[in-house]
Amino acid sequence: MVTRNDVARLAGTSPAVVSYVINNGPKPVSEAARKRVLAAVEQLGYRPNAVARSLRSRRTWTIGLIASDSTGGKSPFFGQFTRACEEVAWQRGYSVLLGNSAEDPERAEGYVRRFMERRVDGLVLMRVPVSVERAAELRGVPVVTIDHEAPAHFSRLAVDDEEGGYQATRHLIAHGHRRIGYVAGPLDVTPVGLRADGWRRALHEAGAQPDADLGALVAEGELSLEGGYDTALRLLSRPDRPTALFASTDDQAIGAMRAAADLGLRVPDDVAVAGFDGAREAAYTVPGLTTISQPIDEMARHATETLVGAIEEAAEPVTKIFSASLVTRGSCGCPEPHLIR
Incomplete structure (x- = not known):
């Protein structure tokens, strides 16, 4: 040998x-x-010899990444984040074990337990809650949470969801809309609820809708294309339908655009649409989708570097909130950018 x-x-x-x-x-x-x-x-x-290396360093050179939907089927955010995280980990000499919790808390806890049995050096939890008991067991283990509340001994990274929802709604208001519906995912999901807070704040400031009317402008559904389609159908089929829709994800917004078309409504002439995520697909809809763009790759790099720093240098937990930015396209009534290169 x-x-x-x-x-x-x-x-x-x-x-x-x-x-x-x-x-x-x-x-x-x-x-x-x-x-x-x-x-x-x-x-x-x-x-x-990987085994000997692990024994010497007391590390396995592996990271456990648990996502509520690692396939990207519910939101392109997950697939893009996972890929960027894996790329940085590879560059730093780590392998990534991937678990898909399928939005099942018991399955998420099971993955945490299994990954710890395999002696991973740290964990990244993407919109995955853990119980108080499990969080206590992870004290001393480097953990980074993404888009979710976290105990003090975890690092936490998130985008400013409330400000993003506020920006999107203010932009639709600037186009003259006052009856703006919210195509929501489950409101108990932290980012969805915060984006609703931003939507509500913008409408309050503009005096667009009294509190009593806001409930009629919200419809919850799955965080998916199908969920956006079904939710938008409910909102747009009402006699007093909204003239604009803000969706909690780009996938939902794309589903909402299809629902509008099936109802004979033109986007943006009859109903304006805006989403949230900054998914690559948003540039290729017709019209292009106006969206709040998250710095997904930057967040993934920062999450991985933060975790590696905690593993290798015992760095203290950090909290970092990233800014999101408005990207305007034709779905809200703005000029449509050309994609021809």
Whole structure:
């Protein structure tokens, strides 16, 4: 079996330098030495012993990522975030174990338990709640939560959902709309509820609707294309239908646009539509979808780097709230940008 010493002899370096190259640290290595070591690894077919490495470092070099929907079927946010997180983890020498809780709290707890049995070095929880008891068991384990409330010993990253809902609704108000419906997911889901708060605040400030009328402008459904379609049908089939819709996700907004078309309504002439997420698909609807864009890749990079920092340097938990930005397209009545490159 080829050993680290064999690689060092061929590369003309010490075994420690070989270790630094393979483990990407902890000490820097000159580019020339790095190239010699990598060439020797390739020539000799050296494969580090992962078990021995874990025993020495007391790490498994794995991260557990649990999402409420890792397939992206309910929202493109999950798939894009997961891919960006895995890319950063790979660059830092970590593998990612992925669990899909399917929005089932018991299944989420089961994944937490199984991942900890496999000695993952840390956890990323994407809109996945954990019980008080489970959170207490994770004290001392690096954990980053995404878009969910978290205990003080977890790091928490989120986008400013309320401000995003406010921005979207204010923009629709600026187009002259006063009866703006909210195509909502389950309101007990933290981001959905916060986006509703922003929608409500904007309408209050504009004097657009009295409190008593706001309930008639909200309809809850699944966080999916189908959920947006069904929810928008209910809102747009009313005699006093809204003239604009703000959806809690881009998928719901796209479903709402199809519902409008099936009812013979034109977007944006008869009903304006805005979404939330900044999904890539939003640029390819007809008309293009106005949306509140989340910095998904930036959030994923920050989440992974925060977790690695906690694993390798025992960094303290952090809370970071990211800003979202309004991207205007034709669905609200703004000029339609051209995609031809």
